[in-house]
Amino acid sequence: MPSRTVPVEVRPYLTELVRRTRAVYGDRLLSVFAVGSLALGDYRPGRSDIDITVVVAPGGPERLVHDLAEVLAHPAFDCPAAGLELVVYDADFAASGSPESGYLLNLNTGPLLPAVANFDSAGAPAFWYVIDRAVAHQSGLPLCGRPVREVLAGPRRFDLLAAVAASVDEHASGAGHLADNRVLNGCRAVYFCRTGRWVAKREAGRAMVAAGDRFGALVGEALRSFDRPRARAAELPAAQVGEFSAWVGRTVAATVRCAAAARSVEH
Known part of the structure; x- marks a missing residue:
């Protein structure tokens, strides 16, 4: 777990989040990185969410995203921030630079967020995901696996x-x-x-x-x-x-x- 820009109070949570994600995906897990305020160096307790992007190998059992959503859900896995916003992409989509939402899982959970676990990106407003991927491509903070730019293409301008x-x-x-x-x-x-x-x-x-x-x-x-x-x-x-x-x-x-x-x- 890199200590650069990661506040002390969320390090144990992120370490356990990575461990649980790896336990679900095993060798199919390619990369986990922080975006949002953690990546941009402005995380603040009581205000900020923890924004995470996960990239996995294409294919694999459909149940894996459901398993991940279950093991990361608050309060069973207590989120120390306002909330966790986590998105899972397969590697082919992540490398495409697509302007679509394109996720396998969009998970919102935590003490101040309405619980959401979406497994179908069809019809989802794409702009949030495009912006998050742009921030990740510029400044994403790797938590495990491959460097961000090896697995994620930036959106076209x-x-x-x-x-x-x-x-x-x-x-x-x-x-x-x-x-x-x-x-x-x-x-x-x-x-x-x-x-x-x-x-x-x-x-x-x-x-x-x-x-x-x-x-x-x-x-x-x-x-x-x-x-x-x-x-x-x-x-x-x-x-x-x-x-x-x-x-x-x-x-x-x-x-x-x-x-x-x-x-x-x-x-």
């Missing part, structure tokens, strides 16, 4: 920008999202459009404040709220959050249009 746009649209609805997370997810989207790199939400928010963008005061409020546990998140001004979300949407849409124009010239 145009596909990734489309996923970012879909993420922004989904957050703009506000459904199921804390206001501070909506704002900082928007900051991260704009940061990616401007730089082509993924950073943690707080780093993206701080960059927006430092740049003197007109929403700096709102982003500052979101940053202060984001430092609290989820249960103590602040109520941000709804009108300002809506205005900010609309601005983020326009910024991302403009980047998508530029990418589409460049793509048409190339072809």
Whole structure:
């Protein structure tokens, strides 16, 4: 278990998660790596999820993903974070760079997450998975097995920008999202459009404040709220959050249009 950027309080959990995953898949297990806040160096107790990607050899008994979902389910396997979000891909899909969701298992479990265990990716919104794979390709933190880039292809830029746009649209609805997370997810989207790199939400928010963008005061409020546990998140001004979300949407849409124009010239 690498100690780099892995907080002490989650190391035993990750070690046991890898052990249980290996016990289910045996030699078919190719790689396990952390994405999300763990990979980007901004994991915080009481707020962050543990985001994990597993890559396995193609084929094999269908029951294996069901077995894995069972042995990793909270509270029988107690998650020390807000939740565990774990996705399993077969190696062929992981290496394809596909813009689809494409998972064998999408597992959400933990004290603050609704329990989800999906085994069929057909019809699942793809943007979350595309973004997670992009973060993994850039910064994934290996926990066991092969290096990330040996098993996972990064999404193509145009596909990734489309996923970012879909993420922004989904957050703009506000459904199921804390206001501070909506704002900082928007900051991260704009940061990616401007730089082509993924950073943690707080780093993206701080960059927006430092740049003197007109929403700096709102982003500052979101940053202060984001430092609290989820249960103590602040109520941000709804009108300002809506205005900010609309601005983020326009910024991302403009980047998508530029990418589409460049793509048409190339072809």
